[in-house]
Amino acid sequence: DAGVTQSPTHLIKTRGQQVTLRCSPKSGHDTVSWYQQALGQGPQFIFQYYEEEERQRGNFPDRFSGHQxxxxxxxxxxxxxxxxxxxxxxxxxxxxxxxxxxxxxGTRLTVT
Amino acid sequence: EDQVTQSPEALRLQEGESSSLNCSYTVSGLRGLFWYRQDPGKGPEFLFTLYSAGEEKEKERLKATLTKKESFLHITAPKPEDSATYLCAVQGGNDMRFGAGTRLTVKP
Structure with missing residues (x-):
């Protein structure tokens, strides 16, 4: 039974660029949530998708968007x-x- | 606003030395309290869900308990492989809110 998979594993981008991260849910699951985790902190909720719609959103700017x-x-x-x-x-x-x-x-994103 | 506070921030134990991690929370309409284990650079691994005060769950050397304001993760006779960060999270009416975690180190 495949668990949750994410790609890529690591990513380095330059300030001002755009990035896309991907996720495949665990078999049998229909809801996907995204979190940001800074070093030494707990995960912070970005948003949640269900039935291809954004169902909930945390305190993140519109620069963060998603799709299901x-x-x-x-x-x-x-x-x-x-x-x-x-x-x-x-x-x-x-x-x-x-x-x-x-x-x-997780995907480790580094912005330089 | 929902809040989760975990203590201590870090805990160092000798192998076999039992202890407890604390998770204090305020949430409107608790739908569940969750414990996760996270190894460095990896995603959190699900451990337990607790739904109501008085509930207890056990898995190997770990036991989680819940009251109306806090949860405890008891670790009995820990081994070096139990070293990790333990995260507590609550699900209220909105999103899942995480604490900053307790970093546990178990020395042989």
Whole structure:
């Protein structure tokens, strides 16, 4: 049973560029959430997708956007990258019927 | 606003020395409290969900308990492989809110 997968593993971008991160949920899950985790901090909620719609959003600017596809996979897009966007980006999947979220290995984004 | 505070920030134990990690929370309408384990550079690994005060869950050397204002993660006779950061999170009416974690080191 495949767990949550994310790509790429690592990414280095320059300030002002745009980036797209990808996530495939655990088999049987239909809900995808994205988190940003700075070093030494807990994950911070960015947004959640269900049925291809953004269902909830955390306190992140509009530079952060997402998409969910019919097969439940998801993308996180960040425009106009800032140095402060450097972090581990985590994708978590769950079933709409349960609250437990299962995390992927994350994408380490470095903005220079 | 929902808040989660974990203590201590870091904990160093000798192998076999039992201890507890604390998670204090304020949330409107608790739908679940979650414990995760996170190894460096990796995604959090799900451990437990607790739904109501008085509930307890166990897995190997770990036991999680819940009251109306806090949760404890008890570690009995820890081994070096238990070294990790342990994260607590609450699900209220909105998003899942995480604490900053407790970094546990178990020395042989």
């Amino acid at each position: 596809f019919p097969n439940y996979s998801s993308e996180l897009n960040v425009n106009a990258l800032l140095l402060g966007d450097s972090a581990l980006y985590l994708c978590a999947s769950s079933s709409v019927e349960a609250y437990e979220q299962y995390f992927g290995p």
